[in-house]
Amino acid sequence: MSKTRLAPYFHPTQIVLVDDDIDFLGNLSLQLEADLPYLLFDSTEKALAYINDRDDESPSRQRFFRLEDEQEGRRHVTLDTDALAREMHFTNRFSRISIAMIDYAMPRMNGLEFCRRIRDPHIKKILFTGVATETEAVEGFNDGVIDRYIRKSEHNVYEHLNRTIRELQHAHILETFKTAIDVFDIEMPPLLGDEAIAELLGTLRSRYEFVEYYMVFNPAGFLLIDGDGELYRLVIVDELEQQALVDQAAALGAPAECVRLLRSGENLLDPAFMSRAQNVTSDAYRHWKSHMRVAECINGARNYRWAVFESDPGEHGMSRPRSTFNRYLEWLDTMGYSLM
Incomplete structure (x- = not known):
């Protein structure tokens, strides 16, 4: 299944940004590209509870497959295009969390410990780090605790960040999908x-x-x-x-x-x-x-x-989805800060 380059669907997913410096969070929100959905948290406890409490809302990854027949103990499983069509009508699809991004130097719980406590293994983790904590970030990356680390002081940091977020949003959905197809004997389109x-x-x-x-x-x-x-x-x-x-x-x-x-x-x-x-x-x-x-x-x-x-x-x-991405962004603009 490693040859699969694309998931059969993609939609934007939510990014959780965590930093105890509210001014930094405010500036960061202005630097993100306008169509990236995010929520801001200045507390690691609130952010972690928000992420882990949403585990039960994740739909079954097997929903995209259909068992056509079973002969001589061999299952013939196909991609269910009807299920793909239904995916765009799930009203909560944009609120599924794909990325958590956190500063390393946080009170009570540093960024690496925060990432270790995220239960969903498919959520991508980005660590913001300074010069003094870069060694810890490298170790966290090598140990698989985080997926990327970005230096706050690096040149063009926000351009790098926007590009990384888009890459990891796609990687999140693709890896979630591939986790499901790995259990089936199925030839992908x-x-x-x-x-x-x-x-x-x-x-x-x-x-x-x-x-x-x-x-x-x-x-x-x-x-x-x-x-x-x-x-x-x-x-x-x-x-x-x-x-x-x-x-x-x-x-x-x-x-x-x-x-x-x-x-x-x-x-x-x-x-x-x-x-x-x-x-x-x-x-x-x-x-x-x-x-x-x-x-x-x-x-x-x-x-x-x-x-x-x-x-x-x-x-x-297929009919147009009633829950659109632009409406979701409007909701985030009015409700997002209330979760901090």
């Missing part, structure tokens, strides 16, 4: 093991400003969701999958020009439009041109073509 697909999602994040993604199939790709809950459908197909789309369009009575453009590999048709065409009259393809996009190439473990389509609510069998 090739897209999740291809570094080129991970890079593509990173590129599209800035272009479409999406904050969540969820894997979908028929055809393969991802549902992208921005901070306001707007949906985009990323289609990614290899040569065989592209041919299947051509055959499907031809079987549904698509015009010859439409089929020709699809067969050339230079264009892709909105899968939601093709789905609707199965249930309407023969003139369903009358407006097909407005639902076609130029396909871009990406060369990874396979040669892929991809395109992004805007999605209306209800398309692809």
Whole structure:
């Protein structure tokens, strides 16, 4: 399972920042990128209680898998795309804690001891350290107590911090997912093991400003969701999958020009439009041109073509999430400090 580069879903998760210097916490909150959800604590006891009391809220990691059949003692387990679709409707998904970041020099309990007392092994730990405590930070890192340490005095410290947080948010979800798949005999979709697909999602994040993604199939790709809950459908197909789309369009009575453009590999048709065409009259393809996009190439473990389509609510069998990330950030702005 080590070949899995991507989890089949991602959504922002909560960061807990702990420091007894309230002025430092206030300045730190101004330096974090605006779309990073965080809570501030000036007490190690309050922060640790908050983190550990939320253990029971973590959903089962096995929820993304479905047992198809069992023959000769061998289980055939598949990725449950319906479960992935349900994930974006969990109202508490953004409040799941992925990262705890704490200053080393804290009263009553230093930062390393705080990290040792966090019960959830999947929560990533970042230690803020000064020159005098760097040796302890290195030992904590080598012992696996913390995942990163950052010197408060280093050049471009906040740029480093923002980059590290984003990296660890993804690592948290991926490792949580891989913990589940390690107990199953399951072949993961090739897209999740291809570094080129991970890079593509990173590129599209800035272009479409999406904050969540969820894997979908028929055809393969991802549902992208921005901070306001707007949906985009990323289609990614290899040569065989592209041919299947051509055959499907031809079987549904698509015009010859439409089929020709699809067969050339230079264009892709909105899968939601093709789905609707199965249930309407023969003139369903009358407006097909407005639902076609130029396909871009990406060369990874396979040669892929991809395109992004805007999605209306209800398309692809999925509705917009009612709990959006921007609404969650608004809640943090009004309620976050009350937990200190």
